[in-house]
Amino acid sequence: MHEYLATHPLAFETCLALVSSVAGAFGALLGLGGGFILIPFLTLVMGVHIKYAIGASLVSVIATSSGAAAAYVRERMTNVRVAIFMELGTTLGALTGVAVASFIAVSGLYLLFSVLLGWSAYAMLRRREDTGALREVPPDSLSDRLRLHSEYPGGKNREMIPYRVTRAKLGLLLMYLAGCVSALLGIGSGILKVPAMDQAMRIPIKVSSATSNFMIGVTTATSAGIYFMRGDIIPGLAGPVAFGVLIGSQLGSRLLGRWSGRTIRIIFVIILVVVSIQMGVKGVRSFE
């Protein structure tokens, strides 16, 4: 199979577009981007060098973000005000991460974030699902002042459910850390953004996922631009990836409205556990 694909560009591009559509669908559904499927597929299954796999993955994150956001914003699933406020933290965090990368030993960070992600998975699993009524959250004057509260089509018949946002300052701090860590460790920041919005700011899981989707494109655009200018984005990889992901993200954005918050939460928790284990293994190996 691998040998056949290596000598038939069109077959390879078609196969890659199909895998990317699955990555796009899950990326859009969970607010993660799709790199968590594409990078292992390209490097472990297809034998592509990590540099080009990352380039293709950056394109997939941006394509998922824009493809899904087009639908989510129209459906009022994305909280645009929360997104722009939180982007302050993630973009500044990413800058900080890049700036301090050469001064920090990341091996300890891998282990720390492995534990944190494991804890996030546990906390997310324990959290109760939205019942449809306006949930009580601790009052937060900053969220009130910035008018971060909103509503989303989360009812059984997609009727609008109001929700209130809380702990905006803590959310901003967590987004700063998410941006910093994703730049330092090279992991997608969606895996940290969704739990931060879900747990700290008490934003419904569907809104957290859609808002994360909106934000990841902005966080990724800078590095994608650099990869593109450097010539490290190979069109034979990035083209089929972009095509597949754009189609898949449309599908994923439809599923978000139909699937229950609990289902999305369980899938997200599984991915959190897998990434937590991966980071733990990396952390232990880096000490060897």
Place this chain on the structure above:
Amino acid sequence: MSDHSNDLRLERWLSVLLRGGVGVSLLLLLIGMLINYSTTQSWIPATDLNSLLSGASNLRSDPPKNLAEFAYGFSALQSLNFVQGAILILILLPGFRVAFLFGSFLRQRDWIFSLFAFLVLGFMSAGVLFYAARISPERF
């Protein structure tokens, strides 16, 4: 106009911008694919593909340097230019999205969120400059 209707209007236009960008990008990708299927062109030559799938790390694909080069590639129906154009639009779209939000918040006289959007744009630009400074000039 109330805050709520302002927000609705902003979201409607933002969705139009995103759908427009995604639509143009998809269209360019489709044209590129059609050219590939109907001619002998490919987004990656067979020899490069073989190297790529063997773990090679010395491949490069320089994008057109300016709009004139893009225009020439489009008029010559070079499928590579179509896919590079599509990728470039996707990469620029998040920046356009934040710039659009900046303009919209300014128009609404929402000074705090105008400042937030402006700062995000600033951080994004600083990121580009920071990376660019770390890359040797001959790579551009």
